[in-house]
Every structure is written in C-alpha cells, then in structure tokens.
Amino acid sequence: xxxxxFILFATIAVVCGISLVVQKHPIGSALSLIGVMGSLAVLYLxxxxxxxxxxxxxxxxxxxxxxxxxxxxxxxxxxxxxGGKSWPSRLLGVPLLTVFLGLLAYLMxxxxxxxxxxxxxxxxTGAKELGxxxxxxxxxPFEVTSVLVxxxxxxxxxxxxxEID
Amino acid sequence: xxxxxxxxxxxxxxxxxxxxxxxxxxxxxxxxxxxxFMSIELMLNAVNLxxxxxxxxxxQVDGQxxxxxxxxxxxxxxxxGLAIILTVFKNRQTLSIDEVSSLKN
Numbered sequence: 001x002x003x004x005x006f007i008l009f010a011t012i013a014v015v016c017g018i019s020l021v022v023q024k025h026p027i028g029s030a031l032s033l034i035g036v037m038g039s040l041a042v043l044y045l046x047x048x049x050x051x052x053x054x055x056x057x058x059x060x061x062x063x064x065x066x067x068x069x070x071x072x073x074x075x076x077x078x079x080x081x082x083g084g085k086s087w088p089s090r091l092l093g094v095p096l097l098t099v100f101l102g103l104l105a106y107l108m109x110x111x112x113x114x115x116x117x118x119x120x121x122x123x124x125t126g127a128k129e130l131g132x133x134x135x136x137x138x139x140x141p142f143e144v145t146s147v148l149v150x151x152x153x154x155x156x157x158x159x160x161x162x163e164i165d
Numbered sequence: 166x167x168x169x170x171x172x173x174x175x176x177x178x179x180x181x182x183x184x185x186x187x188x189x190x191x192x193x194x195x196x197x198x199x200x201x202f203m204s205i206e207l208m209l210n211a212v213n214l215x216x217x218x219x220x221x222x223x224x225q226v227d228g229q230x231x232x233x234x235x236x237x238x239x240x241x242x243x244x245x246g247l248a249i250i251l252t253v254f255k256n257r258q259t260l261s262i263d264e265v266s267s268l269k270n
Contacts (some may be wrong), residue, residue, distance in 0.1 A: 006172045017187040026199045047221045080197040104182035112175035133226045152241030159248035
C-alpha cells in the first residue's frame with residue numbers, strides 16, 4: 001500500500017514538475033507547482049511527518065501560491081516571448097543537468113544499502129514532539145525567525161508602496 | 166520489491182534529486198521572472214523532502230524543524246520577492262529577465 005501511494009504521488013510530483021518547466025503561461029506553471037506541493041504533502045504523511053504535511057498544505061499550497069497567483073493576475077502576465085536563450089544554455093544545459101541528476105542518483109544508490117526501508121507508522125511526529133524540540137533546542141533560531149518575518153513584512157510594504165519611483 | 170508496505174529510503178532521495186534538477190532547469194531555461202521565482206520554490210521543496218526523509222531515517226525530529234524554518238524563510242522570500250517583481254513591472258512594464266539588465270553595464 002505504501003509503495004503504491006509513493007509511486008502514485010511521486011509520479012504526480014514529477015509530472016507536475018516537468019509541466020512547471022515546459023508550460024508557456026505562468027499561471028500554468030503556478031498550478032503545476034500547487035500539484036507538486038500537494039503530492040509532497042502526501043509523501044510527508046507517508047514519512048510520518050504529520051505536522052509538516054499540514055503546514056505544507058496550509059502555508060505553501062495555501063498562502064504562498066495564492067500570493068503567486070494573485071501577482072500573476074495583478075500583472076496580467078501573458079505567455080513569455082520565445083527565444084532569447086544564449087547558445088551555451090541551449091547546447092549545454094540539458095546534458096549538464098542530466099549529468100548532475102545522474103551523479104546525485106549514483107551517490108544515493110551508493111548510500112542506499114545503509115539506509116534501509118521506510119514503513120508507515122514506524123516514526124510518527126505530530127505537533128507535540130515538534131513543538132517540544134522547537135521550544136527547547138531551537139528557541140533562539142525561532143525568535144530570530146520572528147524578527148526575519150517582521151523585516152520581510154516591512155520590506156514588502158515599503159517595496160510595494162504606491163509612492164515609490 | 167515483494168513487500169508493498171515499505172519504500173526504499175533512496176527512492177525518496179532520488180525523487181528529491183529529480184525535483185531539484187527540474188527546479189534548476191526551470192531556473193536556467195525560463196525567461197519569465199515569476200516562473201524563475203517558482204522554480205526556486207520547487208528547489209526549496211525538493212530539499213525539504215530530503216530533510217524529512219533524513220529525519221525519518223535518523224529517527225530525530227530535527228530535520229522537520231529545519232523544514233519548518235525553510236518554509237518560514239520561503240514565505241518571507243516570496244513576500245519580498247513578489248514585491249520586488251511588482252516594483253520592477255511598475256518601472257519597466259516587462260516581466261522578461263533579459264530586459265532587466267541594468268547591472269550588466
């Protein structure tokens with residue numbers, strides 16, 4: 001059952017990822033990215049990360065992607081103009097990326113015997129364990145993050161203000 | 166694989182590698198500034214998947230905490246980045262990254 005779910009949602013994630021790259025219209029790319037994020041949330045559940053799966057759906061697929069779609073519609077972004085690629089990127093891009101992916105996959109396979117299998121339910125972490133670790137071991141980073149978010153809010157307001165030239 | 170209730174850990178990591186490579190491809194090949202930004206989000210998501218996979222592998226919750234922080238940083242980045250895109254569009258009336266090249270000269 002785990003294997004079927006993994007293969008199903010991994011396929012959805014990869015297909016949506018390819019669709020993100022090849023779609024000509026940004027709204028198509030945004031919808032594909034929502035597909036990737038939704039299927040990643042299911043994979044997080046399979047890995048026992050319940051809280052992260054919920055946050056993935058609420059923050060990523062909910063808040064961040066709504067922001068993206070909102071900006072695409074606000075700017076009335078159309079299809080991107082064809083061409084404009086330099087010849088090195090056209091010639092070398094795909095082979096070099098394939099080599100990069102092959103290298104990564106080879107290293108993972110090299111590590112694979114020591115890593116074992118994932119079975120659902122062998123390690124479940126909800127909000128309780130995560131919160132305990134967050135507020136004991138990672139309290140300072142957590143507080144610094146709140147300052148970062150505050151700065152981001154102020155920056156976004158200042159940048160998107162009407163008076164700017 | 167005979168048993169259906171277990172997935173090899175390396176498959177998760179390879180899926181993460183595939184998604185990361187797709188993100189790099191989108192970042193390199195696309196010309197629309199919003200799509201380039203979405204490719205960055207795809208790369209962050211791929212790294213999050215391997216963080217959660219390693220968290221499961223090591224039976225420690227720290228990997229999920231890192232994922233949590235990456236999500237917070239991604240949210241802040243999205244807010245500021247989209248505000249910058251709005252400002253660029255207001256000033257130049259274009260979304261093509263080839264035409265936003267003031268720093269080149």
